Amino acid sequence: MTIALTGEAPPLAAGADAVSPRVVLFDFDGVLVHGDSFALFMRDRYRHSSWRKLLALLSAPLLLLQLPFSRHLPIRTLVRIALLGLGEQRYQGVANAFAATLVRRPKQFCRDGLQALRRHQAAGDRVIVVTGCEHTLASGILQQLGLTGLEVLASRLRPGWLGMRLLHHNVGQRKVQTLAGHGVTEWQMAYGDSMYDAAMLKLAAEAVLVNSTPALCKKMEKALGRAVTRVEWF
Numbered sequence: 001m002t003i004a005l006t007g008e009a010p011p012l013a014a015g016a017d018a019v020s021p022r023v024v025l026f027d028f029d030g031v032l033v034h035g036d037s038f039a040l041f042m043r044d045r046y047r048h049s050s051w052r053k054l055l056a057l058l059s060a061p062l063l064l065l066q067l068p069f070s071r072h073l074p075i076r077t078l079v080r081i082a083l084l085g086l087g088e089q090r091y092q093g094v095a096n097a098f099a100a101t102l103v104r105r106p107k108q109f110c111r112d113g114l115q116a117l118r119r120h121q122a123a124g125d126r127v128i129v130v131t132g133c134e135h136t137l138a139s140g141i142l143q144q145l146g147l148t149g150l151e152v153l154a155s156r157l158r159p160g161w162l163g164m165r166l167l168h169h170n171v172g173q174r175k176v177q178t179l180a181g182h183g184v185t186e187w188q189m190a191y192g193d194s195m196y197d198a199a200m201l202k203l204a205a206e207a208v209l210v211n212s213t214p215a216l217c218k219k220m221e222k223a224l225g226r227a228v229t230r231v232e233w234f
Helices: 037-047 050-058 060-066 072-082 088-102 111-122 135-144 173-181 195-202 214-224
Strands: 003-006 023-026 126-134 151-159 164-168 187-192 204-210 229-232
Touching: 023 111, 037 050, 037 072, 037 088, 037 126, 037 135, 050 060, 050 072, 060 072, 072 164, 088 135, 111 126, 111 187, 126 135, 126 173, 135 151, 151 173, 173 195, 187 195, 195 204, 195 214, 204 214
Parallel strands: 003 229, 023 126, 023 187, 126 151, 187 204, 204 229
Antiparallel strands: 151 164
8 A cells, every 4th residue: 555645754763773873765866856957967068069969960860770779878879979078077067067056946856855855864864865867966966955964876977088978877776786885785764756766665664755656656566565655745
């Protein structure tokens, strides 16, 4: 049975163990941010660069050839174009500048999600943001929001000959693998918003699904083999 809550997080457990705090995981996009923050960053890169838009247009035949094999291949190509010519230091600069711009956009962030995260921190929980967003961008956004004391496990880029390129995409089962590499093998709560978070939610003592449809809830519960808590956050 799905438990539905509106505008609030599930109640926090009282008397948290001071020696071993509860571990609470938060997805980022769709849970704390409305939309895909890295996709918004990429659109901004194209919006301010005519030559990148032209190069993407000239690459259209390649993108169409890639599409039958995987929808991710054309996206990766467009990301490579958006990051073309950016070294590591310059990338950090433009990512942090975009983070500062993004936090000023009205209604871009999930107020209820941010409040829930802060309540967990105030309760002494160990809060880890586990996201498919790129690490510099996600960390910059969280810092701009005034959220400190967080651990961030995210996707990573690496420098290449022509610019930054993907090193590690932290989605799906890879989130669990990244957590294990970080020394975290069990957690008490996890907040997610899609089936990409199923592996992370399955291992949580309490799984919380944010702003989901009834169909997604049913699919998630089937994947987890148990009920989830559903919250409506704005």
